[in-house]
Amino acid sequence: MEITVAELAKVLNLEYKGDGSTLIRHACGLESDRPFGISYIENERFYKKAMESSVEVLVCRETVELPEKTLIFADFPDLMIVEITHLLHPAKAFQKSTHSSSQIESDSFLGKDLFIGANVVIGHRTKIGSGTVIMAGTVIGDDCELGENCMIHPNVTVRDDSKIGDRVVINSGTVIGSEGFGFVSHDGLHHKIPQVGYVQIEDDVELGACNTIDRGRFGLTRIRRGSKTDNLVHIGHNVEIGEDSLIVGMVGFAGSTKTGHHLTMGGQSMLAGHLTIGDHVTVSAKSLLAKNVGNGERYSGIPARLHKEWLNAQGYLYRLQRIFEFFKQLKK
Amino acid sequence: MEITVAELAKVLNLEYKGDGSTLIRHACGLESDRPFGISYIENERFYKKAMESSVEVLVCRETVELPEKTLIFADFPDLMIVEITHLLHPAKAFQKSTHSSSQIESDSFLGKDLFIGANVVIGHRTKIGSGTVIMAGTVIGDDCELGENCMIHPNVTVRDDSKIGDRVVINSGTVIGSEGFGFVSHDGLHHKIPQVGYVQIEDDVELGACNTIDRGRFGLTRIRRGSKTDNLVHIGHNVEIGEDSLIVGMVGFAGSTKTGHHLTMGGQSMLAGHLTIGDHVTVSAKSLLAKNVGNGERYSGIPARLHKEWLNAQGYLYRLQRIFEFFKQLKK
Amino acid sequence: MEITVAELAKVLNLEYKGDGSTLIRHACGLESDRPFGISYIENERFYKKAMESSVEVLVCRETVELPEKTLIFADFPDLMIVEITHLLHPAKAFQKSTHSSSQIESDSFLGKDLFIGANVVIGHRTKIGSGTVIMAGTVIGDDCELGENCMIHPNVTVRDDSKIGDRVVINSGTVIGSEGFGFVSHDGLHHKIPQVGYVQIEDDVELGACNTIDRGRFGLTRIRRGSKTDNLVHIGHNVEIGEDSLIVGMVGFAGSTKTGHHLTMGGQSMLAGHLTIGDHVTVSAKSLLAKNVGNGERYSGIPARLHKEWLNAQGYLYRLQRIFEFFKQLKK
Numbered sequence: 001m002e003i004t005v006a007e008l009a010k011v012l013n014l015e016y017k018g019d020g021s022t023l024i025r026h027a028c029g030l031e032s033d034r035p036f037g038i039s040y041i042e043n044e045r046f047y048k049k050a051m052e053s054s055v056e057v058l059v060c061r062e063t064v065e066l067p068e069k070t071l072i073f074a075d076f077p078d079l080m081i082v083e084i085t086h087l088l089h090p091a092k093a094f095q096k097s098t099h100s101s102s103q104i105e106s107d108s109f110l111g112k113d114l115f116i117g118a119n120v121v122i123g124h125r126t127k128i129g130s131g132t133v134i135m136a137g138t139v140i141g142d143d144c145e146l147g148e149n150c151m152i153h154p155n156v157t158v159r160d161d162s163k164i165g166d167r168v169v170i171n172s173g174t175v176i177g178s179e180g181f182g183f184v185s186h187d188g189l190h191h192k193i194p195q196v197g198y199v200q201i202e203d204d205v206e207l208g209a210c211n212t213i214d215r216g217r218f219g220l221t222r223i224r225r226g227s228k229t230d231n232l233v234h235i236g237h238n239v240e241i242g243e244d245s246l247i248v249g250m251v252g253f254a255g256s257t258k259t260g261h262h263l264t265m266g267g268q269s270m271l272a273g274h275l276t277i278g279d280h281v282t283v284s285a286k287s288l289l290a291k292n293v294g295n296g297e298r299y300s301g302i303p304a305r306l307h308k309e310w311l312n313a314q315g316y317l318y319r320l321q322r323i324f325e326f327f328k329q330l331k332k
Numbered sequence: 333m334e335i336t337v338a339e340l341a342k343v344l345n346l347e348y349k350g351d352g353s354t355l356i357r358h359a360c361g362l363e364s365d366r367p368f369g370i371s372y373i374e375n376e377r378f379y380k381k382a383m384e385s386s387v388e389v390l391v392c393r394e395t396v397e398l399p400e401k402t403l404i405f406a407d408f409p410d411l412m413i414v415e416i417t418h419l420l421h422p423a424k425a426f427q428k429s430t431h432s433s434s435q436i437e438s439d440s441f442l443g444k445d446l447f448i449g450a451n452v453v454i455g456h457r458t459k460i461g462s463g464t465v466i467m468a469g470t471v472i473g474d475d476c477e478l479g480e481n482c483m484i485h486p487n488v489t490v491r492d493d494s495k496i497g498d499r500v501v502i503n504s505g506t507v508i509g510s511e512g513f514g515f516v517s518h519d520g521l522h523h524k525i526p527q528v529g530y531v532q533i534e535d536d537v538e539l540g541a542c543n544t545i546d547r548g549r550f551g552l553t554r555i556r557r558g559s560k561t562d563n564l565v566h567i568g569h570n571v572e573i574g575e576d577s578l579i580v581g582m583v584g585f586a587g588s589t590k591t592g593h594h595l596t597m598g599g600q601s602m603l604a605g606h607l608t609i610g611d612h613v614t615v616s617a618k619s620l621l622a623k624n625v626g627n628g629e630r631y632s633g634i635p636a637r638l639h640k641e642w643l644n645a646q647g648y649l650y651r652l653q654r655i656f657e658f659f660k661q662l663k664k
Numbered sequence: 665m666e667i668t669v670a671e672l673a674k675v676l677n678l679e680y681k682g683d684g685s686t687l688i689r690h691a692c693g694l695e696s697d698r699p700f701g702i703s704y705i706e707n708e709r710f711y712k713k714a715m716e717s718s719v720e721v722l723v724c725r726e727t728v729e730l731p732e733k734t735l736i737f738a739d740f741p742d743l744m745i746v747e748i749t750h751l752l753h754p755a756k757a758f759q760k761s762t763h764s765s766s767q768i769e770s771d772s773f774l775g776k777d778l779f780i781g782a783n784v785v786i787g788h789r790t791k792i793g794s795g796t797v798i799m800a801g802t803v804i805g806d807d808c809e810l811g812e813n814c815m816i817h818p819n820v821t822v823r824d825d826s827k828i829g830d831r832v833v834i835n836s837g838t839v840i841g842s843e844g845f846g847f848v849s850h851d852g853l854h855h856k857i858p859q860v861g862y863v864q865i866e867d868d869v870e871l872g873a874c875n876t877i878d879r880g881r882f883g884l885t886r887i888r889r890g891s892k893t894d895n896l897v898h899i900g901h902n903v904e905i906g907e908d909s910l911i912v913g914m915v916g917f918a919g920s921t922k923t924g925h926h927l928t929m930g931g932q933s934m935l936a937g938h939l940t941i942g943d944h945v946t947v948s949a950k951s952l953l954a955k956n957v958g959n960g961e962r963y964s965g966i967p968a969r970l971h972k973e974w975l976n977a978q979g980y981l982y983r984l985q986r987i988f989e990f991f992k993q994l995k996k
Binding site: 451453469505506511516518521522528544549566570584602620634637641651652658662 | 745799870931932995
Binding site: 101103119137139141142155157159160173175178181183184186189191192193194196210218219232234236238250252254268270272302305309312313316317319320326 | 358359360361363364408410411413414417418421423424431433449450451467468469485486487501503504505538540541542558560562563564576578580581582594599600617618634649650652653655656659662663
């Protein structure tokens with residue numbers, strides 16, 4: 001696709017400044033050296049990078065002055081570049097089709113306008129909402145419910161009884177509804193506790209690649225509306241994650257922990273089991289939060305404390321040498 | 333399924349106290365608000381939670397007094413609730429069948445009463461024991477041996493030469509027998525060391541979802557009888573894990589480490605390579621044990637020390653501010 | 665395969681000392697107790713282990729004295745044992761074949777001498793170079809390019825637009841080209857940023873099992889020539905990893921970080937996002953490097969500092985008790 005700055009501004013109902021005839025073919029980062037790109041700057045911190053960039057067209061706030069660039073003005077440049085990216089790089093269209101190699105039980109309930117790829121398996125009594133895309137190699141068990149307009153990437157596994165809302169995205173390799181890690185130990189032997197619950201993924205959740213989300217022991221494991229996970233995230237049985245949470249790569253949730261909304265988990269961090277966590281809580285990368293906490297704080301460390309306390313202690317840790325030297329002198 | 337307390341107690345040969353006509357339909361946690369549930373309390377710590385719970389029927393020891401509840405008495409309530417869960421929620425029956433879409437080499441050796449799901453692939457000369465269930469999309473290579481009554485979930489990968497015992501459970505996404513990470517580096521280039529060994533998984537082992545268990549470089553990687561792994565666990569080449577170990581989520585084992593029995597690894601913990609670890613060792617969540625240790629201790633930290641030493645040092649770490657303030661005064 | 669020491673030495677054009685008629689059937693570690701093995705020692709550190717070993721034939725440098733063993737001399741015993749392992753345990757031959765159950769789009773471009781396993785899916789316009797092996801259950805999307813002599817294990821997922829070089833190895837469960845974790849948050853809601861880039865894996869890269877490598881947001885995510893990853897590694901969008909790097913198990917790379925060549929990442933370590941990392945950098949196991957660094961140093965800790973600084977601080981941490989006791993005395 002190719003469009004001029006003037007045409008693009010018109011389509012988006014935005015003002016621009018500079019050469020309206022400049023051609024745009026793709027959205028890009030400031031570091032791009034491919035011609036015909038459009039990028040954006042969110043705020044003043046990126047001025048210098050923008051001036052040094054070879055990208056000629058930028059989306060920015062109206063207050064920005066960059067005389068050598070052609071500028072398109074938007075109140076929220078980061079949201080606008082998302083819209084422009086969609087426009088310039090329209091998502092692949094999945095046309096209604098069911099691959100001849102798919103294996104679909106005849107007692108399943110299929111909505112309209114589905115795309116079902118090669119070797120997809122769909123179990124007994126499972127319902128798939130209209131407009132959903134299920135790519136090659138994905139296996140969906142019995143008695144599941146998938147909502148409308150979901151995007152299930154290749155080689156996903158959805159085990160029996162899982163409930164999945166509308167517009168849910170699941171990347172490849174992810175497993176929904178695996179057996180939870182529950183054993184009763186007697187006389188040194190571990191007896192499996194039957195995991196008879198299920199998983200509920202609410203609307204607008206997006207899951208990265210190779211996530212593992214265990215079914216409830218009893219009851220359910222739940223990821224609430226709008227939450228997003230990165231890759232290789234592990235969610236234990238009976239966990240409940242609040243709305244609009246952001247779970248970065250390689251995070252672990254031990255069993256039965258319930259969190260509020262807008263949880264942010266940094267890379268490779270972890271929540272211990274059986275916790276109650278408030279809203280708007282942040283756990284720093286690599287940290288292990290192991291106690292109940294209320295709303296709105298950031299926690300760091302192993303085990304995690306308030307971020308400021310942790311930062312303070314780390315600072316002292318690296319000044320210990322001085323203390324020890326002073327201590328030697330005192331002893332003398 | 334529906335049963336009265338009196339009937340259930342009779343089936344299990346147990347005593348009860350309270351209204352024997354109370355109906356039970358499902359096993360549940362104390363927090364459940366669905367009617368007709370049965371739960372349990374293991375000990376006195378759960379008295380308060382039990383009294384506040386809306387669950388009417390509880391399994392507990394005979395010494396427990398909860399006048400408002402109907403009680404079923406058992407010596408080991410946690411084991412008994414497992415039995416009751418099996419009774420109320422019988423596991424899905426997998427009837428003997430081989431899906432028409434499965435791809436099974438004609439020189440494989442198949443036992444009796446197998447369930448082989450859609451798109452399952454079974455390689456040359458591979459033996460599958462009787463009663464084993466292999467779900468959709470699973471790929472089993474050449475020259476493998478699977479025992480009897482195994483439960484292999486969908487989209488599992490078992491590479492050539494793997495040996496798997498009886499009653500083994502493997503959750504989805506797990507890979508058995510991948511190539512170990514072994515390279516010889518010369519002049520800045522890394523040359524692959526052929527990984528010509530195999531994996532042996534002994535009887536009654538259960539593996540979570542998205543585990544990766546590398547084949548031996550030479551010889552074998554072994555998980556001994558009765559051990560259980562949670563999700564996203566990594567086991568390097570030539571590791572040997574002792575009997576009845578519990579490996580929680582996201583744990584890593586570097587190559588060639590051998591452990592005793594009843595190892596417990598906390599979430600996101602790690603064992604370094606080439607170690608010898610005793611029996612009944614515990615490694616705390618997030619910790620890295622990097623030295624040989626004997627029997628029966630708990631280790632914490634990065635690198636891990638005896639848990640008490642680590643706890644002690646952490647305590648001092650968060651009291652350093654005081655020391656520094658005192659130090660300032662002294663200097664004056 | 666069976667060969668005498670004399671024959672093997674002749675084939676490899678090496679000298680030997682001891683009984684040339686000794687039979688060899690397999691390469692092994694020094695701890696092996698199977699007869700007819702050949703092992704090696706790289707240097708003097710393994711003398712004692714070699715003497716105690718029941719393995720009769722060893723590859724070693726010419727300077728080694730082990731009178732009870734039969735020795736084959738090589739300048740680089742570790743490289744030579746690789747060659748010998750290949751000789752004694754020839755890799756499985758994959759004969760040119762395309763399984764009847766594979767689903768290959770008719771507008772794909774297939775090279776010569778391919779092995780394509782059961783249920784493999786290959787998308788539109790995808791090119792596969794000659795001699796490449798694609799094992800059962802692997803799904804390759806549209807518009808991909810795979811080079812020559814690649815080895816793609818079962819149940820791998822390669823998403824649309826991925827570019828993969830020659831002689832690349834990808835172990836099972838790995839996902840190439842998943843969507844990056846990119847969201848714009850406004851008024852508490854997270855809006856997906858379209859991820860319109862791709863992944864480029866250069867020649868001679870080898871990827872472990874269950875890796876997740878996200879496509880670029882714009883532009884590409886790149887793993888350069890000769891780099892190797894272990895299992896369960898996560899590589900975020902727009903990361904670039906330099907040549908000949910070694911990425912051990914369970915390592916995470918946050919988005920947009922660029923590294924030099926010969927990076928070494930220890931187990932469960934992590935690089936934060938948007939960093940620039942020099943050549944020959946090492947990050948210790950469990951550490952989080954969160955700042956730009958130049959060439960050639962080792963970093964440890966959370967966040968990571970120069971390894972020596974970290975080691976120093978850890979040392980003091982475990983001597984704090986003494987300081988606190990002295991502090992108490994002083995106060996008195």
